[in-house]
Amino acid sequence: MEKPKTIDEIDTPAVLIDIDRATANIARAQAYADKHGIKLRPHIKTHKLPFWAEKQLQAGATGITCQKIGEAEVFADAGITDIFLPYNILGSAKLERLKALHERATLSVTVDSRATIAGLAATFADSERPLTVLVECDTGGGRCGVQSAAEVLALAQQIRQHPGLVFGGLMTFPPVGKQEETDAWLAAARDALAAEGIDCARITSGGTPGMWGYGGSTIITEYRPGTYIYMDRYQVARGAATAEDCALTVLATVVSHPTATRAVLDSGSKALTSDTLGMEGFGEIVGKPGALVTGLSEEHGVVTLSDGATLSVGERVRVLPNHCCVVTNLFDQVYFVSGDKVVDVMPVAARGRVG
Amino acid sequence: MEKPKTIDEIDTPAVLIDIDRATANIARAQAYADKHGIKLRPHIKTHKLPFWAEKQLQAGATGITCQKIGEAEVFADAGITDIFLPYNILGSAKLERLKALHERATLSVTVDSRATIAGLAATFADSERPLTVLVECDTGGGRCGVQSAAEVLALAQQIRQHPGLVFGGLMTFPPVGKQEETDAWLAAARDALAAEGIDCARITSGGTPGMWGYGGSTIITEYRPGTYIYMDRYQVARGAATAEDCALTVLATVVSHPTATRAVLDSGSKALTSDTLGMEGFGEIVGKPGALVTGLSEEHGVVTLSDGATLSVGERVRVLPNHCCVVTNLFDQVYFVSGDKVVDVMPVAARGRVG
Numbered sequence: 001m002e003k004p005k006t007i008d009e010i011d012t013p014a015v016l017i018d019i020d021r022a023t024a025n026i027a028r029a030q031a032y033a034d035k036h037g038i039k040l041r042p043h044i045k046t047h048k049l050p051f052w053a054e055k056q057l058q059a060g061a062t063g064i065t066c067q068k069i070g071e072a073e074v075f076a077d078a079g080i081t082d083i084f085l086p087y088n089i090l091g092s093a094k095l096e097r098l099k100a101l102h103e104r105a106t107l108s109v110t111v112d113s114r115a116t117i118a119g120l121a122a123t124f125a126d127s128e129r130p131l132t133v134l135v136e137c138d139t140g141g142g143r144c145g146v147q148s149a150a151e152v153l154a155l156a157q158q159i160r161q162h163p164g165l166v167f168g169g170l171m172t173f174p175p176v177g178k179q180e181e182t183d184a185w186l187a188a189a190r191d192a193l194a195a196e197g198i199d200c201a202r203i204t205s206g207g208t209p210g211m212w213g214y215g216g217s218t219i220i221t222e223y224r225p226g227t228y229i230y231m232d233r234y235q236v237a238r239g240a241a242t243a244e245d246c247a248l249t250v251l252a253t254v255v256s257h258p259t260a261t262r263a264v265l266d267s268g269s270k271a272l273t274s275d276t277l278g279m280e281g282f283g284e285i286v287g288k289p290g291a292l293v294t295g296l297s298e299e300h301g302v303v304t305l306s307d308g309a310t311l312s313v314g315e316r317v318r319v320l321p322n323h324c325c326v327v328t329n330l331f332d333q334v335y336f337v338s339g340d341k342v343v344d345v346m347p348v349a350a351r352g353r354v355g
Numbered sequence: 356m357e358k359p360k361t362i363d364e365i366d367t368p369a370v371l372i373d374i375d376r377a378t379a380n381i382a383r384a385q386a387y388a389d390k391h392g393i394k395l396r397p398h399i400k401t402h403k404l405p406f407w408a409e410k411q412l413q414a415g416a417t418g419i420t421c422q423k424i425g426e427a428e429v430f431a432d433a434g435i436t437d438i439f440l441p442y443n444i445l446g447s448a449k450l451e452r453l454k455a456l457h458e459r460a461t462l463s464v465t466v467d468s469r470a471t472i473a474g475l476a477a478t479f480a481d482s483e484r485p486l487t488v489l490v491e492c493d494t495g496g497g498r499c500g501v502q503s504a505a506e507v508l509a510l511a512q513q514i515r516q517h518p519g520l521v522f523g524g525l526m527t528f529p530p531v532g533k534q535e536e537t538d539a540w541l542a543a544a545r546d547a548l549a550a551e552g553i554d555c556a557r558i559t560s561g562g563t564p565g566m567w568g569y570g571g572s573t574i575i576t577e578y579r580p581g582t583y584i585y586m587d588r589y590q591v592a593r594g595a596a597t598a599e600d601c602a603l604t605v606l607a608t609v610v611s612h613p614t615a616t617r618a619v620l621d622s623g624s625k626a627l628t629s630d631t632l633g634m635e636g637f638g639e640i641v642g643k644p645g646a647l648v649t650g651l652s653e654e655h656g657v658v659t660l661s662d663g664a665t666l667s668v669g670e671r672v673r674v675l676p677n678h679c680c681v682v683t684n685l686f687d688q689v690y691f692v693s694g695d696k697v698v699d700v701m702p703v704a705a706r707g708r709v710g
Contacts, residue, residue, distance in 0.1 A: 256499035
């Protein structure tokens with residue numbers, strides 16, 4: 001297929017990335033990190049594209065964050081050498097891949113259990129380069145992570161017993177809007193380690209919703225935002241972005257208009273995902289206040305029209321999705337646009353890397 | 356990668372398809388349709404695999420249903436010739452693809468507006484083979500479809516004015532558990548057409564939740580179930596399947612166990628999707644009552660443990676997802692298994708066909 005010249009020539013559904021907005025988002029986040037003397041380590045889960053990782057590094061990022069080995073492999077293939085995997089890597093297949101990857105990139109990983117440390121220790125026992133291992137801390141986010149400073153200390157001590165591993169510090173995926181509590185949790189862990197003579201080289205936190213407040217942290221050294229490059233409806237709702245910062249939209253066509261207040265888009269859960277993140281609806285139509293995607297099946301997005309909003313069959317619209325990262329994962333390619341011009345068509349290199 | 360011999364050799368997360376169960380599900384559904392003298396036209400959105408479409412046709416299906424042209428193209432490439440696209444096809448790019456596809460397969464489509472008919476009519480005006488067009492009826496499902504028998508008649512009359520189009524009958528995606536109301540709606544439309552001398556060759560309904568009741572319909576001639584081949588947690592909750600009918604599971608590893616009641620899987624919304632379909636949780640662990648996936652982020656599935664259920668870090672489990680069709684769309688390949696043996700590794704041929 002020939003590359004479309006303008007948005008009008010793109011068939012729907014399609015993902016559009018406004019490169020001017022994404023570029024501005026990268027610069028703004030880096031400036032904030034630089035101002036506060038904290039390293040930025042962007043999470044690539046949002047864009048899954050070496051193109052943007054290079055831009056993030058050129059802007060001043062200290063490295064990148066990937067969530068899966070399959071993603072890290074794609075970015076290492078693209079020549080990126082400093083990759084953080086904040087994940088418990090378990091099982092012989094993944095451990096072998098991790099070891100092979102560490103021979104051509106500098107990796108760091110996290111653990112929150114003795115079982116994970118044991119697997120890493122056995123795998124890297126004879127490694128020429130030791131692997132840096134941070135301890136994941138559950139500071140209130142309620143996902144992975146140890147529950148106390150005492151557990152941090154116990155795992156750090158275990159890591160330090162193994163010649164193939166180096167204790168690298170603390171990692172958290174923090175609860176939103178609780179900077180002080182998160183700092184206090186991490187400080188207690190750092191102090192427990194210091195009392196035993198163990199240094200914390202890195203204390204790393206993340207999450208786009210909290211990214212304009214972490215500069216006030218008294219303890220973190222590194223921040224890992226992901227969504228900030230594209231932003232989305234959820235980040236606007238949380239106040240982390242304005243609608244004008246949002247770089248990713250889904251181009252859709254109105255395929256049906258069965259009643260006065262109901263229209264249907266050709267973009268369903270296979271294009272927008274069913275993520276609500278606690279919000280009403282699954283996305284809103286740009287420039288059409290009162291046109292909310294209120295229902296999804298796989299290939300249909302039901303729009304409820306209110307407040308005088310109108311749509312017509314065949315009309316093409318842009319939908320601001322709730323959560324841009326999961327949208328990126330559904331499409332084989334995205335369209336880079338500047339205004340109405342199509343600048344490039346980019347395969348989503350690390351799409352679908354589940355393992 | 357060498358093909359694994361047993362499930363134990365498969366890295367996680369991965370999709371397992373129990374071929375014995377899927378085969379039995381195909382046979383049971385076809386036997387029901389045959390018993391009631393109604394044609395079965397399975398929806399391939401669930402499996403997205405020509406392999407299974409062939410099995411469905413061999414069992415006696417009259418043809419297949421696809422939701423997008425991109426899917427239909429994949430199945431036509433595999434030699435399948437009778438494809439129903441119950442969708443409003445709009446826009447010059449898709450109309451050209453539809454026309455090209457109709458030259459090598461026998462397609463039928465649906466419309467619910469004059470705008471859609473106009474596009475089809477212009478595209479097929481000079482076609483050697485006319486295109487069969489059904490009218491989509493909103494019998495209470497609240498998605499696409501005309502709202503009244505009068506609208507059905509008006510669209511059927513318009514279709515019949517165009518030499519490239521043939522009016523083919525009525526299509527609905529019905530509300531669950533309202534067979535009588537759906538039948539009454541469709542009968543009124545059929546009668547309005549008959550009063551004008553217009554015959555309804557096909558009256559087609561669908562949906563796995565209603566698939567063990569449609570045999571009692573007084574009017575439908577064809578049924579389009581999709582999920583029935585794999586079944587899932589939602590279908591079990593609706594009584595359309597038992598747990599033992601479910602052929603698709605997600606193989607996952609426990610990567611973290613931060614608290615006594617919380618464990619975390621390596622399978623998040625990128626593996627299970629965030630579809631709840633109105634249920635609590637995002638999936639349940641097979642053989643572990645009391646282990647429910649209660650939270651998802653992209654790469655983490657948080658399991659809440661109750662009723663004495665236990666898990667340990669490194670343990671491998673099988674998750675029964677809420678909605679199997681959307682899971683299939685997230686993976687590049689699935690593993691066909693029989694008992695604990697891996698029979699085949701199958702690329703998901705029509706994955707990600709959004710357009």
